[in-house]
Every structure is written in C-alpha cells, then in structure tokens.
Amino acid sequence: YGSNGVHIGPSEIIGVGVAVLVLVVTFGSLLAAGMSLLPALLGVAVGLAGLFALTPAVSISSTAVTLALMLGLAVGIDYILFILTRHRQQLARGTDPRESIALANGTAGSAVVFAGSTVIIALAALSVIGIPFLTVMGLGAAGAVLVAVLAAITLLPALAGFAGTRLTPKPGSKEARRATDPDGSAGRTTLGARWVRTVVAKPLLTVLAVAGILLALALPAADLRLALPDNASAPVTSTERKAYDTVGDKFGPGFNGPLLVLTETDKGSGARAGAQAAQKLRDLKGVEAVLPPVPTRDAAQTVIQVIPETGPDSARTDRLVRDIRAAAPDIRESTGATVAVTGTTAVNIDVSTRLSDSLLPFMAIVVGLSLILLTVVFRSLVVPLKAAFGFLLSVAASLGLVVALFQWGWLADTLGLAHTGPVVSFLPIILIGVLFGLAMDYEVFLVSGMREEWVHTGVARGSVIDGARHSVRVVTAAALIMFTVFAGFFPLDDALIKPIAFALAVGVAIDAFAVRLTLVPAVLALAGRHAWWLPAWLDRVLPDLDVEGTRLQKAPQVRHKEPERVS
Template sequence: MAVLLHRLGRSAYRHRKLVLGIWLVVLAALVTCVGVFGGKLDDRFTVPGTESQRALDTLGKTLPKASGVNAQIVFTAPEGSRVTDARFTAAITGAETAASKAPQVSAVMGPGVTGAVSADRSTAIVQVQYSVQRAEVRASSLDAIERAAEVAEKNGLKTSVGGSVYGSNGVHIGPSEIIGVAVAVLVLVVTFGSLLAAGMSLLPALLGVAVGLAGLLALAPAVSISSTAVTLALMLGLAVGIDYVLFILSRHRQQLARGTDPQESVALATGTAGSAVVFAGSTVIIALAALSVIGIPFLTVMGLGAAGAVLVAVLAAITLVPALAGFAGTRLTPKPGSKAAQRATDPDGSAGQSTLGARWVKFAVAKPLLTVLAVAGVLLALALPAADLRLALPDNASAPVGSTERKAYDTIGDKFGPGFNGPLLVLTETDDGSGAQAGSEVARKLRDLKGVKAVLPAVPTHDSAQTVIQVVPETGPDSVRTDRLVRDIRAVAPQLRESSGARVAVTGTTAVNIDVSNRLSDSLLPFMAIVIGLSLILLTMVFRSLVVPLKAAVGFLLSVVASLGMVVALFQWGWLADTLGLAHTGPVVSFLPIILIGVLFGLAMDYEVFLVSGMREEWVHTGEARRSVTDGARHSVRVVTAAALIMFTVFAGFFPLDDALIKPIAFALAVGVAIDAFAVRLTLVPAVLALAGRHAWWLPAWLNRVLPDLDVEGTRLQKAPAVEHKEPERVS
C-alpha cells in the first residue's frame, strides 16, 4: 500500500493542474445535476418486515388518508370563554373550510365530527389529513394551513399548528458551524505556525466536502435521502477531511524542514501518513457501511451517505494534498529557526520533550498502574448513567420552544392528555367481508386494556373486510407505557381473532417509531460486537501484537459507554439542560448509539494508528519498551492533539442547531472524540503499553506468518529502488 501511495503522491505532484482540474470538473458536474435533477429530502422512518410497516403499506392502498401525515390546528379560547361559544364556533368552521381548500389535503375533521374538545371547553382540535408522506407535502400546502389558523386569531382565538407533518429542520449552516470551522483554522495555524499551511489544510477538506455533499444530493431523485443523512455527511466529511489533510501535510513539512526535495517529500508523506489515512478512513467506511445490515432503510442511507463523504475525504487527502503541495513548492517549508523547524530537525527530541503533550505522556507513564486505574475509574463513573439508556425517535415535543408545532404539542398534552399526540392505529381484517362487525367487536375489547384512554369507533376502508380503529394511549409517544401498550395489543391479537374473526395489526406513526427503536435497540450489542471484533483483527495485522488490539478495543469500549453516559445524563435525565438550552429531555435518539459506535470506532483507530505506529517504530529501532512509548509518542502527540481539537470543534459547532436529531448526535460525537483522544489514546494507551513492557509487542510466530502485512508505516518504501526517488520533476 505504501509503495502504491508513494507513486500516487508523486504523480499527483507532477500532474497537479490535471488533478485539481478533475476535482473541479467533478464538483461542477455534480452541482449541475443537483440543480437540474435534485429531488426532495425524505425524512420518513420505515422498518420493512415489521407488523406496523406492513399494516401501514396496506392502508396506503385501501385508505390512503389514514396512511399519510396529518396536521393539527389547535384553537384555544381566551380566559373565561369557551370554544363552544357561537362566535368561536363560526371561526373554527371558517378555518376548517379554508384548510380543506389547501393543496394535497384529503380530509378535514372538525371537533363537531371527532368530538375533540377539551373537558373545560377551552380548547378544540381540527384534524387535517394528507394522503401523502411528509417529504411529499409542499410548503405551499402547509402555509395554507397556517394561514387558515391565523384567520381564526382575528376573532380572538389563540391558534397553533402541529402534527406529524412537521419534522427535522433539515440541513442548516449557521454561525455556530462557521465558528467551529474558524476555531479549526486557528488550531491549524497554531499547529503549523503558518497561514499558508493552514489554508492548504482547509482547501482540500472543503473541496472534498463539497464533492461529497453534491454527490449525495444528486442521488435524491433516485434514493430517499434524509436531511439528517446530509447533515451527518457534512459533519463527518468536514471533520475527517481536515484531520486527514493535517496528518499528511504535517509529515510533508517535517521532511521539507530536513531538506527533502518537495516532490520526494510529498510522495513519502503520501506513502507513510497517507497509508495510515487510508487505513483509518477504511475502518470508518466499513463501520458506517455496516449499518446497512440492520435492515432499516433510512439508517442504511445515513450510513452509506456518511461513508461516501469519508471516502471522498480520503481521496482528497491522497490526491489533492500532493497536487496543491506542488503549487506551493518550497514555500511550505518551515522557516529556519522556527519551532516547527526545530521539532522537525531535532533527532533526539529534546525540543519536543518540552511540549505540553510530550510532558503529559511522560507523566502518564511515570506511574502507569495508577494512571490506568484512575482513567478507567473516571470513565466507568461517567458511563454509569448509560445503564438507564432509553431509545426513541423524537417528535414535536423536541421542537424548539416557541415554534408552532411545539405549542400545539404542549397544548394538546395539557388539555387532552399526552396520548392524543401519538394515537395508535389498529387495522382489522377478516376473510369473509364482515369487516364492520368485527371492527366494532375489536374496538370494544381494546377499551378494556390497561393504558388505553380512549378508543374511537371503527372506520371502514375501501376494502369491506377492513376497518381502522384509533386508540389513544394514556401516555405520550415516547413513554415506556405506550411501548408496553403496543406489546399488549399484539399479545392479545390471537384472542381478538378468536372472538371476532379479525386479524389485528398495530400501526401508525407512533407504532412505527416504536418498532424502529426496538429494532435498533436489539441491534446495538451485535453491532458493537462486530465493530470490536473488526478492530481486533485490523490492529493485530497493523501492529503485529496481541496487547495493542486488546487495549485498543477496551479503550474504544470505555469511550463509547462514557460518551453514552454523558448523553443520558444531559438529554434523558436533564442535567445542565437549562444551562445548555435543551428544549426537551427524554429518551435518546434511537439511532444515536449505533452512529456513535460506527463513527467513534473509525476515529479511535485513526488516532491509535498515528500514535502507536511511532511507538512501534521506536521499539523496532531501540528494543527499549518504556523509552519507545515516550519517544514514539513525541513524534505524533502534537498532530493527534490538533486533529482531536479540530474534530471536537467541528462536531460541537452543530450542537446549537434546533434539530432534535442532530443536536444529540453532535454532542455525542464531540464528547466521544474528546474522551477517546485525550483520556484514552494520549493517557491510557501510553500507560498500558508502559505497564506491559516488552510483552506489548509480542505476537505468536505462527500468527505472524498467517496475517498479511498491511505496511501502514511504510517500511517497504526504504527498499524501493533509488531511481524512483530521483525521477526529475516534470514542469507544469
């Protein structure tokens, strides 16, 4: 791998105009495709093969208006008045009429039909039903519904519009993300001590992100792409893109400071640091692509989209960096006498030993057992809240405070009960066409179940053998008791069929979301086992050791559970929720743990390779176990620290978004990177290796013969023919 990347780096340097031109042409072509063919983003959550999804697909054919999304117009009378007063009744009727004329609306049901008037007569609900899913609802239709509600306000009613038609805010670039990138630039300037080098690090990363996002959006007409998938791809592509460029460019500048020819220097940097980038990027891609085995389409697209962004970031690092380095030439060389030049040219590391990172590693290995116990103890303490982890998909309870959907959600919960925000649909189906009679019998039986607040009369579909029954739980959509009610209805389904002759299936948005969360929860441990097993195999091949992969896997596991513990404490328990401005606390986003495991795995392997490869190199040269840890870390600790700070700031920049899906993911990734880089890789790893001594680098001879040699460190480059390194530079 190292030899091939060496050749690629040299070729990209020599043909720099062609390489840059190809990237720009690809970007222009993808942007054109997005502009001409770009489709809508689709935020539906579907779970093929589950009872709820099968029933929802059936309703899509026999009763389309029940399978689509809905809007709710909530009317509240002034204090001392009632919505049943004549003037308010007329205003609500007018709003119903206006809403029924909105595009794409299939049915409007007022309180006169549904009886949706609160017990104190202060609040009423008008249900607006669509026959299409949220991604297909046009903005003009929702605007028409909101205007219909505003008309009623002129008659003294307070109104708000909510319902399942509202969802994720979508892709958003705001001040916080720009600040995050600005902080990343500052870290690059401090790391390199050069504005040119900092700009060189940012340009390939931004170009790679642009290509990756344009490519993902270009697929929207053919594939259901969610707004969360696009934002996650942006977040990951930007973070890893800057990091990967940093690793290669820092190696290039070190070699320039030692007098290496620019062309040969960038080729060597691509062959050595580039090998580690390809390996680290491959682990991220594999982990994210593995999300597709769970069998949930939106998660598959999310994982593959993010994996594609990482792939583009890797390609940009190993092709664009050499090409842009060709344009810069010797101008990237650190100024003689600068700290960067001193660190690069100091063979004994005396200058590097004075850095904070080098001193920290030396401190960590001074008393390795104490360090291991202290770090493990702190991380396990942080992980304790994770034992109470509950998973669910967010609803309008997580919408920004003050938004119309949040006001509607809160008002309905207060006046009607939390279950009205997430009713269940029960589909009944008979074999003999007696759907109405069987549906009435099932509805009567359902009223006796624990946790049921109300059961509406059975509604026939276009198929005479079917009916739909709306069941209102006593608790909200994300409640454990609502989940239990879904399980109870499914448990009594055989009894209901025996007494009524009808097959029963629970569906609706709430049931689908519960099934998604349950599927993800059941997949969590197997997915983690696959990822940890993969890390053991890959690191054993890279470092020819048993201790290193075992230590890396345990460290990764500690990082994940500690991060999840902090997520539970903040987003589920509500610790510091007011300080950090959280709109709602409750169950954790159901796909967050799996996303965290997949992403953090790749990043952990990234830092592990860059940090431990230097230690192994020192061990091979000196044979001194403890000294190889401190001296090996000295070469990479500054770059790993800078990479982690950049990754942290980029992820943290997405935290202020008022998006119930992105906010917890951004927090989890930012915290996970900080914990894994600083607590695990820069503290726990050196201490464990120092404690293990010579045993850290032991591998049975038979296993050493069997395992392939990935040559991530680029040792074969030293055996390459000298003529390759002396090939003259082609003028361009």
C-alpha cells in the same frame, strides 16, 4: 437554510474558525493552514453536490445532508492534517518536495485510507438494518467520508506540488527544531513528551484512575432508552411544537400519538368483529380511549384508533403496543378478527426496537474488526486488546453523558435543551461507527511511532515516551479540530443533529485525550516487553499490511537520471 433544509449558521462558522486557529498554531504557517482547509472544503462541496444530485431519485432528509456535512468537514481536515504534518517534517529535514509529498502520501496517507475505510464500512453498515431513511443517512455520510479521503490523497499532493518548498518550516522555528531533532538530543522537551513521561511514571495508578473515571461517566448508559424524536423535540417557537403542547394540555398526551389498529376477518361481518375487538382493546392497561371502528373499502376490514394514556415517546406507550400485539391471538380466537398495529408512533417504536436489537451485534462486529486489524498492523496481542477496551470505554462514557443530558435532563436548562426524553435511536450506531474509525486512526498514528522505537532500541518504557514525542501534538490538534467542528452543530434546533453532534464531540475528546494520550501509554508501559509479543505461528499466518508505509521509509531514495541523448 438551503433547499434541503441544511442550516449553516454562526456556530458552524465559529467551529471552522477555531479549526483554522488550531491549524495555524499547529503549523505556525498561514499557508499550511490554508492548504489543510481548502481541500477539506472542496471535498465537502463535492460530496454534498453528489448527494443533492440524487434528490430527484431518492428522498434525502435534511438530517442526512447535515450529517454528511458534519462528518465530511471534520474528517477531511483531520486526514489532511496527518499527511501535511508528515510532509512538513520531511521538508524540514531537507527532503526534496516531490519525494516528500509522495513519501507522506505513502505513509500517513496509507493510514488515512485505512482509517477512512473503517468509518465508511461502519456507516454503510446502517443499510443492513433495512430502514430506508437510515440507509440513505448512512450511505450519504459514508460518501462524504469517501470524498474526504480522496481529496486528502489526491488534491492535497497536487496543491503541495504547487507550493513546493514554501511549505518548509522556517529555519529556527519550533516546527523546524522538532523535525530536525526527532530524538530530543538537543535537550528540548516537548509538552507531549512531558505528558507521556508523567503518565508512564506510575502506569498502574494512571490506568486505574482513567478507567475508574470513564466507568463512572458510563453508569447512566445503563438506563439508555432509544426512540425517534417527535414534535415534542421541535423548537419551542415552531408551530409543530405549539400544536403538540396544546393538544397534550387540552386532550391528553396520548392524542399526539394515536395507534392505528387494523382488524380483518375471513368470514362474517367485519364491522361486528371490529366492534368486538375494540371492546377487547378498551380493557388493556394504558388505554385512554378507543374510538369506534371505521370501515374501509374492504367490508372485512376496520380501522380502530387507540389513544394511549401517555405520549409517543413514553415507555408505557411502548408497552401498550407490545400488549396489543400479545393480545392479538386471544382477540382472534374470541372475535375471529386478526389484529395489526401501525401508525407513526408504532412505526417509530418498531424502528427503535430493531436498532436496539442490532446494537450489540454491530458492536461485536466493530470490536472484532478492530482486534483483527490491529493485530495485523502491530503484530501484537496486547495492543489490539487494549485498543478495543479503550474504545468500549470511550463509547460507554459518551453514551453515559448523552443519557445524563438528553434523557435525564442534567444541565438541560444551562445548555438550552427545550425537551428531554429518549435518545435518538440511531445515535449509538453512528457514534460507534465514527468513533471506531477515528480511534483506529489515532491508535495507528500513536502506536506506530512507539513500535518503531521499540524495534530500534528494545527499551520498552523509553520507546513509549520517545515514540509518542511528535504524535501527541498532531493527535491533540486533530482531536481539537474534530471537537470544534462537531460542537459547532450542537446549537442547531434539530432534534436529530443536536444529540449526535454532542455525542461525537465528547466521544472524540474522551477517546483522544483520556484513552489514546493517557490510557494507551500507561498500559503499554505497564505491559513492558510483553506489549509487543505475538506467537510465532500467528506472525507467520497474518498478512503484512504495512499501514504506516514503514518499508517506504526504509527504502533507499534512488533518483533515476534520464538517459543522455546521442547526437
């Protein structure tokens, strides 16, 4: 454990080790794998150093630091993978190293900036909710992603400049053959091309099968309950958990989360009004005990402890808090005292309620943003609608698996969960924000190649297969890296990080393999020529972002000679 309680253990190291292995297999080069990992690690180090530097001025929890570490490392490796893959493909085709890294930065690097910006915006939006610790968590993670993006588009080109031609794939290697035979004319069929051909062979069956499976996985999400974890979620061997269990066994679960009720009267005796209010509170359903009112320094105020029958994370305790607040007008009318409920349990319930209320508006903003951005990028109506539908399926299926494991307790013993209960209240918003950025990145990387083939050939189904030929391999590697990095944080005994790590790991896997690599080609093949249709009036109105830098690839490479010196 570090000074802020950040844990780096064997599971995280194994996760990074698996990421290195994936990079070596993807690139076929230790140098290229090291070039991918070094800027990502340096970016994470800079991001965490900046976060630690703020600790004298801002209270930063260990969860915020761990989340920043997890996201910074995962997106850092992925973003560098996209740029470096493009650079090595161009080197294999004989492009000058300096021109190649500049072109890769202008094409794949632009897509990285686009994807990273979406993640940053979504994470920074946590500050709008108005909960201080969530604001710090969101801005800290957004800062780590920002540093990862900057490392990818600045440090990587500099390191590539030092490496020069040494990053060029060896002649005759698989990497070189894939780069120099972009259309597969030599008869070599990649695994990615075979998978896409299988998917688009019967596109309607593929769409129905994938959508049906994801909807089935999403069914548990209908029972989603949100709450902040308490000491019941602490490690079994910790003193907090032992004390929590002992109090619950000996006195009752409600004693672990008493409610504090403040009574205040404008006239008369505060003690008498408090006693009358306490009597009213005893009559409410779900109350185990009401302790005698305790006067404060103000004679008009008293504090009453209300012990619920159930624990802090129970739905019945939540209902009791609502019942007390609903009964406040009647209590004021009969006793003359105003009633306000507070305490850790009530505060956690209020935070969870606010997050629950903001979930649908946040989702609407994210989906609306994706529709606008993808319409501008791909000049199509089907592509953004399909992307938004697939994104919603990914989020719903991920939340369904989270509910089944962490709330219902399916496979809890197998995976070593010491406690099941409501899902961490801010998990859905973090999942939506991070998964949105990654989904847009994979979407741009895959569909841009398909659109380019469509523009060149005009063959709808063929453009889907040929356009995905190389992208499938890179997206697969990126998703595997993301999955292993996130999964590496799952074994932590942290009630906040464990479900977030699980949700992000399964979310990335579902979105990359089920949605982007399977559902997307099938839908585009099913739509045919209509997949690339956009009304003429809308095409004229929309700006041209050129996220993938296609104009750079079409622009002639002009070398400027230095003027001769006149003696």
